[in-house]
Amino acid sequence: MLTRKTVNTIFLLGVVVSLAISIFKPIPWPAFALLTASWFFLTLCGSFFIRWNYHMTSLNSNNEINKPQIAITFDDGPHPEYTPKALSLLEKYNAKATFFCIGKNIAKHPELIKEIIRQGHSVGNHTFSHANTFGFFGTSKVTQELNRTNKIVEKLTGLKMTLYRPAFGVTNPSIARAVKNLELNSIGWNVRSLDTTFRNENQVLKRITSKTEEGSIILLHDTSAKSIAVLERLLVFLENRKLESVTVDQLLQIRAYE
Known part of the structure; x- marks a missing residue:
């Protein structure tokens, strides 16, 4: 994939050559x-498509x-109604998962973050506000958001998180600097369920199962009844395919906490 450095270099060379001509x-x-529109378009796409690794490197799967x-x-959790249902299903099918939690939701439901960890799942930083x-x-504001969420979890559990999932999957130079300075691992995905869109349960499940293979990282949300219904059917699918769901840090062989 094209990186920001590569695109900027090509753009500047194009400008210099054009001026010379x-x-x-x-x-x-x-x-x-x-030329300018092409640069802008590539940079815009690189900001929204996390798998491009345009502004920063995110771990999107284990090939x-x-x-x-x-x-x-x-x-986007923890959610008082749907996170417990997700945990119950994961326990039923002996599966592990990773919950990228929003700081303000953790503050509202501290018992859920403790229960996630107690059951052997991993937790990661998904910003404090998840603001649109x-x-x-x-960079300073991003750093404050990530630090605030990390401190809440550390106070509740004694664990200092090292996993980060960009809000909306959006990256840019400011976020890249903050993540680097805080020594976090940015975690992306290669199977996006689109469970928060208009797609129905069957469409979401089909999208996931058609793309899932060994080493895949699947993106879901523990925030709706539809996602929970999809989760149960997904766990049955994985069981039938003899695919084990593990925490993302186990899949990638990295540490979830310092």
Whole structure:
């Protein structure tokens, strides 16, 4: 995939070459506009598609795994109604998962974060506010958000999280600097369920099962009845395919906590 550094270098070279040529032969302004638009489009896509690793490196799967394992991950919890249901299903099918939790939700439901860990699942940082404008925060503000969530979990459990899931999957230079400074591992996915969209339960399940293979990281949310229904059917699918759901840190062979 193209990285921000590569695209910026190509863009600057294109500008320099175009300016050099324009000394001898006028270049129509639409050519410069097209060059700028192409740079903007690639940068915009790179910011929203986490698997591009455009602004920063995220771990999206384990393609080198030699075990029949995958990782189910949940974003946006903990939720007082649906997180307990997810935990119950995971226990029923002897599966482990990773919960990327929003700090303000942890503060409201501290007993749930403790129960997630007690049952052997992993937890990760999914910002404190999950604000719609998070992609516009500067490095300092991003750092404050991540530190605030980490401190809440550390106070409740004694664990200092090292896993981070970008809100909305959005990355940019400010987020990249904050993640690097805090020495966090950014975790992406290669199977996006789209369970928060208009798609119905069958469509979401089909999307997941058609893409899941050894080493996959699946993105779900523990925030709706539809997602819980999908989870149960997914766990049956995995059981039939003899695929084990493990925590994302186990799948990637990294540490979830310091």
